[in-house]
Amino acid sequence: MAVLAPPVAAIRVAVRRALTGLPGEGPVLVACSGGADSLALAAATAFVAPRLGRRAGLVTVDHGLQEGSAERAAEVVAFAGELGLAPVELVRVEVAGRHGGPEAAAREARYEALGAAAARHGAAAVLTGHTRDDQAETVLLALARGAGPRGLAGMPARRDLAGVPLLRPLLGITRAQTLAACVVLGLKPWVDPHNSDPAYSRARVRSDVLPALVRALGPAVLDGLARTAGLVAEDNAALDDLAEAALATARDPAGGLAVPALAALAPAVRSRVLHAWARELGAPPSALSHRHVAALNALVTAWRGQGPAHLPGGLRVLRRADRLLLA
Numbered sequence: 001m002a003v004l005a006p007p008v009a010a011i012r013v014a015v016r017r018a019l020t021g022l023p024g025e026g027p028v029l030v031a032c033s034g035g036a037d038s039l040a041l042a043a044a045t046a047f048v049a050p051r052l053g054r055r056a057g058l059v060t061v062d063h064g065l066q067e068g069s070a071e072r073a074a075e076v077v078a079f080a081g082e083l084g085l086a087p088v089e090l091v092r093v094e095v096a097g098r099h100g101g102p103e104a105a106a107r108e109a110r111y112e113a114l115g116a117a118a119a120r121h122g123a124a125a126v127l128t129g130h131t132r133d134d135q136a137e138t139v140l141l142a143l144a145r146g147a148g149p150r151g152l153a154g155m156p157a158r159r160d161l162a163g164v165p166l167l168r169p170l171l172g173i174t175r176a177q178t179l180a181a182c183v184v185l186g187l188k189p190w191v192d193p194h195n196s197d198p199a200y201s202r203a204r205v206r207s208d209v210l211p212a213l214v215r216a217l218g219p220a221v222l223d224g225l226a227r228t229a230g231l232v233a234e235d236n237a238a239l240d241d242l243a244e245a246a247l248a249t250a251r252d253p254a255g256g257l258a259v260p261a262l263a264a265l266a267p268a269v270r271s272r273v274l275h276a277w278a279r280e281l282g283a284p285p286s287a288l289s290h291r292h293v294a295a296l297n298a299l300v301t302a303w304r305g306q307g308p309a310h311l312p313g314g315l316r317v318l319r320r321a322d323r324l325l326l327a
């Protein structure tokens, strides 16, 4: 009997772990760009899902931003057919006219399209091919921009995407393993030119920073960064729970939040309470930054009769006596 190549086996085990016990009858949909990570994920899911009594499909998104993107998407669809994946969808999205830079706009359009495809097919989950290398890059970038614990927690293995679980089964798998699996399986990954374009900070982290760290500190650095993300995520979850309870306690019966209750909180809990409250008031989460929370915090801890704190979405919060109120 042929021995299964270790990277192929490791990826199948990771996918099996992610799919085991998944509620719902619907198919799982692999989000596949045609790159090595999501090709290896698609191949493993095509193998594992039916053995768990689950259908597996695939969605590829054409952002229409690069020459040849339509051909790439068509190749992914053909590959999915060969693997026996169903349903298979190619979704074209419009990236122009969205907020933010082209990368952020493409990501937003992609996740919208994936969420909509999941709803159309009654999917039990959407799977992406993020690897441990992606996680390490995410953590380093977050550290460098001072993103705080929320950024340092990196990407969760599971989050909600428009009411459907988005799973990242390969966060414990290295990019070297997905590349090796593609070689073993005879798959020809598409190489995204953005991934090596030094105009992008993530590409520079990938080509310069992580290799330098590995040279200086050894290969365990990747594991260390990924483990840091997991540990910080656990702390975040605990602090978020504390903040949820503290927000309930800080609500003033006359409306808004009571300053004395906020002032009594530990800074880490207070900033989370203020962040959660700002979201509740309608501030768009993607635009809500550490600066906005600091301005709210100053109304509590550095009160000198200053004007309102301005939040994204045109919201203003002011302090009236011992309360924070939406203006």
Ligand SMILES: Nc1ncnc2c1ncn2[C@@H]1O[C@H](COP(=O)(O)OP(=O)(O)OP(=O)(O)O)[C@@H](O)[C@H]1O
Pocket (backbone or CB within 6 Å): 030, 031, 032, 033, 037, 038, 059, 060, 061, 062, 063, 107, 110, 127, 128, 129, 130, 134
């Ligand atoms: N065009 C695409 N069509 C379908 N899925 C895609 C596409 N591009 C990326 N993905 C999915 O997203 C995963 C991560 O890809 P990539 O690292 O390029 O995205 P990203 O912009 O960094 O996304 P994220 O914000 O989730 O980190 C891929 O493994 C794949 O599952």
